[in-house]
Amino acid sequence: MSGRRNILERVRRAAAVHRGDGTGADAVAERLRDRPAPVVPQQARTVGQGRVTQFLTKLEAADATVGRVSDIAELPKAIARELRKRNLPAVVRMGKDDIFQGLDWGSIEASVGVGRVEEPVTLSRAEYGLAETGTLVLVSGPENPVTLTFLGETHFVVLRESDLRSGFEDLWADFRARGLDPRTVNLVTGPSRSGDIGQTLQLGAHGPMALHVFLLD
Amino acid sequence: MSHSSPTTPAFRANVRAALDNTNLQAALRGQRGNFVRKRAAAREALPEFDALRDHARDIKNHTLANLDRYLEIYEKNVTESGGTVHWAETAEDARRIVLEICQSVGAKTVNKGKTMISEECGINDHLQANGITPVETDLGEYIIQLRGEAPSHILAPAIHVTVAEVEAAFRQFHDDLDPARDLSDIASLQVEARGRLRAKYFEAEVGITGANLLIAETGQSVIVTNEGNGDLSQSLPKVHIVMASLEKVVPTLEDASTVLRVLARSATGQEAAVYTTFSKGPRRAGDPDGPEQYHVVLLDNGRSGMLGTEFEEMLRCIRCGACMNHCPVYQAVGGHAYGWVYPGPMGAVLTPGLIGVEQGGQLPNASTFCGRCEAVCPMRIPLPKMMRNWREREFEKKLTPKAMRSGLGLWAWFARRPWAYRTGTRVANRVLKTLGKKGSFSSLPLAGGWTDHRDFPAPQSGGTFMDQWKAVRR
Known part of the structure; x- marks a missing residue:
């Protein structure tokens, strides 16, 4: 533990340069209580239909695709259509999210569990969508195992339109109000990509090659 | 190359090798x-x-x-x-x-x-x-x-x-x-x-x-x-x-x-x-x-030692890479020449802080002070200012090469005597103008580092800056 003591001692000595008046502790407590956010960009403050439109525009700008579903019972059919269109096998891997319970999957082989090494199609529910950047917000747990987000070659994500938020500020406010505190929060903006070979962007680096969102009315 | 042993002290040789490496130059050109x-x-x-x-x-x-x-x-x-x-x-x-x-x-x-x-x-x-x-x-x-x-x-x-x-x-x-x-x-x-x-x-x-x-x-x-x-x-x-x-x-x-x-x-x-x-x-x-x-x-590894000093602002760095993407030096030599983990302007400031000015002191010298790094830094880190601070420390510790120190001494002698400075520049101006009739030099003694890569402009008519300034004011 001497490492801890030595580091903190050096840091404390150096910090004394800044706070000779000894008000530091109050300033820290105040900041953690008030969490000031004096600059919130306009694009993180959209409301109503404008918010939905901006979310969809930015999602597509990030190379994701999107479809609308009016009722969750329609989801299996919508997924079947996407699978055919993309020439994918009729399989889907998902977690135990309530929203997927009791759905009639028909000819689709639907399984529940974590991501495996070969996972052609995975399905998750996003806890929120962020209109600021067209971002999906997923939280880990048995409902939506985190590995499904990264191991699916094609990742399907269901998002309720009512779960759209404008920007980071109202997102975090909601997390706090609900006491939502998962092990991981995954912000996902489009399918995986890399520019490491020849500095040319290619989709599908390690994670999904395609990301498709079903926006639920 | 392994990072456990920095090649930063060999920065000059690294740079020369990088400029001569045609593969590297092609890769750098490709993404520029x-x-x-x-x-x-x-x-x-x-x-x-x-x-x-x-x-x-x-x-x-x-x-x-x-x-x-x-x-x-x-x-x-x-x-x-x-x-x-x-x-x-x-x-x-x-x-x-x-x-x-x-x-x-x-x-x-x-x-x-x-x-x-x-x-x-x-x-x-x-x-x-x-x-x-x-x-x-x-x-x-x-x-x-x-x-x-x-x-x-x-x-x-x-x-x-x-x-x-x-x-x-x-x-x-x-x-x-x-x-x-x-x-x-x-x-x-x-x-x-x-x-x-x-x-x-x-x-x-x-x-x-x-x-x-x-x-x-x-x-x-x-x-x-x-x-x-x-x-x-x-x-x-x-x-x-x-x-x-x-x-x-x-x-x-x-x-x-x-x-x-x-x-x-x-x-x-x-x-x-x-x-x-x-x-x-x-x-x-x-x-x-x-x-x-x-x-x-x-x-920690040296960071707490930068806190509370003239280099503290470097600790705002969020490693976005914008400074190196906009740096004419990095763009010409690539990252390996810097010899350790952190290249470009942020590396030129951070490296001497972490491995010591004795080993990393050459990096802050590789700057044109064009200021683009500071202009694009999202954390508004005054990188050129801190590079100058490192140069001063390097000079104080007498780590700069003897030729450079005596060169600076010579320059300082002239700089403190305006009459000598003006006479000197006037003579140099005339000599260069006479020799550089084509308008530029493709090679110059003692200036190979410049002329190997681009021509050096020859002075145009009108004399030194001071001469021209006086003529305009008249």
């Missing part, structure tokens, strides 16, 4: 301007960008002034979520801590997301020396690991490697695959790497990632990636080790959000990176995946 254009477009699209930069700077200044308190709060929150914080004073401490964790679970393979702190500490060499195989999973890091190289850019570690060289490396090291396979385009190369690494994700016992941010309020670590390799590296193995330096901490989620808003835009011109992941502790009861152990190695 890409990052610059993308950042400019992202900035254009966000009217509040500069206001966010000011706010981000203020957040870090406040945090650094209270760093001890925020580190304690961060540690408390990590511990409460079931994780462990390890304090590493030096790179050696970090190596020991990481190895002990790996050995405690009998690790044979360790997967790594891109982490510059790990490069700084020489983690790979240390693991290897102790019989543990480190596997770099970031595509760029994977390529340079195959080639036995260090990263040449903090964001795009393989930016110096041409596509043909990637193909050659894959053919050499993936020798179990059909030699006649088609690897003629970038897509096929990426698919092959994806396949190789996918299997590796499931083999490792430990995953090491860096951290773009640590959040005091919640005890979360944050990684920002586009590939998803960091997330696979930290989600599949039994143990997740986060390697982060002290100054990564910010107070709240709102503060982290501000930094994220300027980070991706400054780095790649994206509004948001593909994956921004907030992690907190090991897997919970009921979690079907995620690591069983969560460790944070909190590294």
Whole structure:
């Protein structure tokens, strides 16, 4: 533990340069209580239909695709259509999210569990969508195992339109109000990509090659 | 090249070799301007960008002034979520801590997301020396690991490697695959790497990632990636080790959000990176995946020594790479010439701070002081000013070469005597004008460093600046 003591001692000595008046502790407590956010960009403050439109525009700008579903019972059919269109096998891997319970999957082989090494199609529910950047917000747990987000070659994500938020500020406010505190929060903006070979962007680096969102009315 | 032994003291020789390396020059030419254009477009699209930069700077200044308190709060929150914080004073401490964790679970393979702190500490060499195989999973890091190289850019570690060289490396090291396979385009190369690494994700016992941010309020670590390799590296193995330096901490989620808003835009011109992941502790009861152990190695390695000094502002750096993307020196010589982990303007300031001015003091000299680095820095770090500070320290310690010191002495003699200075420049002006009738010189004695790469302009008619100034005023 001497490492801890030595580091903190050096840091404390150096910090004394800044706070000779000894008000530091109050300033820290105040900041953690008030969490000031004096600059919130306009694009993180959209409301109503404008918010939905901006979310969809930015999602597509990030190379994701999107479809609308009016009722969750329609989801299996919508997924079947996407699978055919993309020439994918009729399989889907998902977690135990309530929203997927009791759905009639028909000819689709639907399984529940974590991501495996070969996972052609995975399905998750996003806890929120962020209109600021067209971002999906997923939280880990048995409902939506985190590995499904990264191991699916094609990742399907269901998002309720009512779960759209404008920007980071109202997102975090909601997390706090609900006491939502998962092990991981995954912000996902489009399918995986890399520019490491020849500095040319290619989709599908390690994670999904395609990301498709079903926006639920 | 290994980072455990910096070649920074040989910077001049490194630069000469880099300028003569035609492959490197081709790779640098290929990407030149890409990052610059993308950042400019992202900035254009966000009217509040500069206001966010000011706010981000203020957040870090406040945090650094209270760093001890925020580190304690961060540690408390990590511990409460079931994780462990390890304090590493030096790179050696970090190596020991990481190895002990790996050995405690009998690790044979360790997967790594891109982490510059790990490069700084020489983690790979240390693991290897102790019989543990480190596997770099970031595509760029994977390529340079195959080639036995260090990263040449903090964001795009393989930016110096041409596509043909990637193909050659894959053919050499993936020798179990059909030699006649088609690897003629970038897509096929990426698919092959994806396949190789996918299997590796499931083999490792430990995953090491860096951290773009640590959040005091919640005890979360944050990684920002586009590939998803960091997330696979930290989600599949039994143990997740986060390697982060002290100054990564910010107070709240709102503060982290501000930094994220300027980070991706400054780095790649994206509004948001593909994956921004907030992690907190090991897997919970009921979690079907995620690591069983969560460790944070909190590294000092010289940073606390920069706090409270003229170099403190460097600790605001969020490693976006914008300074090197906009630097004429970096763009001409690439990252390896800098000889250690951190290249470009941020490296020229940080490296002497971390490995000492004796070893790193040459880097701040490699600057045209054009000021673009400071102009684009999202954290408004006065990089040129700090490079000048290092130059002064280097001069004070008498580390500058004798020829340069006596040259400066000579110049100072003239500079203090305006009559001599003016006479001298007038004579030099006439001589150069007479000799340079073509308008420029393609070679000049003692100025080969300039004329090997571009012509030196010859003085035009009208005399020295002072002569012209007097003539105009009259």
